[in-house]
Amino acid sequence: MHGWVIYNGHLATDAFLQFPRAIQEAGRRNNIPITLQANDQIPYQLDGQGISIKTDDLPDFVVFNDKDIALARTFEMLGIPLYNSAETIANCDNKVIMYQYLAKQKVPIPKTIIAPKVFSGINEFHRARYIQLAEQLSYPMVIKEGHGSFGEQVYLVKNHDEMLSLVETIKDRPFVFQEYIQSSYGRDIRLFVVGSKVVASLKRTSSHDFRANVYQGSTIEAYQPTEQEQALAIQASHAVGAHYAGVDLLFGADHQPIVCEVNTNAHIGNILQHTGINMADVIIHEIMTQQTD
Structure with missing residues (x-):
């Protein structure tokens, strides 16, 4: 049995490689060879013959320490178990x-309201609707973008003006209004x-x-x-x-x-x-x- 750890090739700093290296060392201690693989260095293609990864030595399992969901699904479509799965990621x-x-x-989660989908480049901004949504909660409230790490893209807003100013900036991104747990x-x-x-x-x-x-x-x-x-x-x-x-x-x-x-x-x-x-x-x-x- 041997495995791969997938990490993001554009985030190959010591901090981001800490987990992949630790998994590799844990594999070594358990007599399981594990190879570190950058997501952008895996040659795979799709064509009329199906999906193929151009390597002679596919792993028995993959520890997927990245958010390249398309690549994760590729492994699963080839029957290779992922930890965690593409769906979970x-x-x-x-x-x-x-x-x-x-x-x-x-x-149990804080009361959460999902903001409606808005396409990029749309100039019309339905301020009244966002006020209606926000009024289902009370101020201060938290606004969280769908994508973000390390506490970034998480905001505490104290009134309608702060809320509207922020929403005007992020309206074309997925986000939620959320109850603030004081x-x-x-x-x-x-x-x-x-x-x-x-x-x-x-x-x-x-x-x-x-x-x-x-x-x-x-x-x-x-x-x-x-x-x-x-x-x-x-x-x-x-x-x-x-x-x-x-x-x-x-x-x-x-x-x-x-x-x-x-x-x-x-x-x-x-x-x-x-x-x-x-x-x-x-x-x-x-x-x-x-x-x-």
């Missing part, structure tokens, strides 16, 4: 879709789920920003989640179909946890640093179990 790459899947499974200002927890188990957890805290993302300057510490928090993280991970995921939970006003996001490409370096748990080993063990079932 697509579900979580666009937060609009992610919240739909979470809501479908009745996972009780979780600058605080959240990330639980890393593998299979049906929470393996490690971190608490993230910011003193200057409503977002607790590390890239926004928060501090990190190991965290022991409650049984309720663990069950919710597992439910959220399963709702989007993930083999493994980083699930971010907010602290609700009534001390009830609320799912903020599910991340299929969550970085694992901070978990190792603050908990001593190497997530790559756990993921490889899960893959070995899946492959031998």
